[in-house]
Amino acid sequence: MKLFRFSSPAAFYPLAGKLIPVFWVLAILALGIGLYWGLLETPDRLGGTNPQKEYYRIIFIHVPAAWLSMWLYLMLAVWSAIGLVFNTRLSFMMARATAPTGAIFTFLALVTGSIWGHPSWGTWWDWDPRLTSELILFFLYVGYLALNSAIDDHRRGDKASALLAIVGLVMLPIIFWSINCPDPNQCAALHQRSSLSQMEGNILFAMLIMTLGLWMYSFATTLTRLRSIILEREGDSTWARDILEKSA
């Protein structure tokens, strides 16, 4: 099948090289528009009866970062599963290349949330279900990376850390539904249910275009890292030597 042609590192390496600049252009365009719109074209209050003041503008980083932390984890787990089922080495490399960017966005979601929490909730941190489950997601990313690099034979390291990534998938529905507190007497959730359709149009637009921009950024950095991983692991092969001699 034609699709599987690109599942070999030799074929994917040059393809990724062509895609990276495209993703960079899209990322810079979207982030430029998103920052301009979010910082200059939005009202300085968010919400109705007890509005959030200017500090709500952290939303343009916080929400995209939180979404990406979960989407990138899903990608990490799916590539890991494909690697385990089909034993394709490129899938494991994809998973390994996705993890650091995912960890960065998880960290950003946590810290920007903390910065936002201080003026709006009056505290930098609380063991709110969503904060706690997102923190565990961060530990999963770190655990995946630590386990992957702790085993010298990277074929074994890939398989062990792939299993960890798949088991960690359980956190995604927990984070997603962590705003639903079944009984307010038993648990208090600081994160409130919010619906995109009720958001002010300019705020929603800036938030979505920032999400698109950070998605494109993630593709660009992940593919760049993937190319380095391919070279690191297969730099000795004939096809890699051909490429290196041509570029030298």
Add this chain to the structure above:
Amino acid sequence: MSAFFAQGGYGAYVWGAYGLTLILLVGEVWQLRRQRRTILARLSRMVRLRTRGDQA
């Protein structure tokens, strides 16, 4: 313009969050560039060593 930077008195929060994001993303890109350069330098050194070995 100063109102833009003040953000209604919440400038430290808003710019702190944006600044930290910028630092982390620029740091990631810088680290990726360095990683790629290191690997390419090592591989081209190996290619040179091998071609010298072939001639001898």
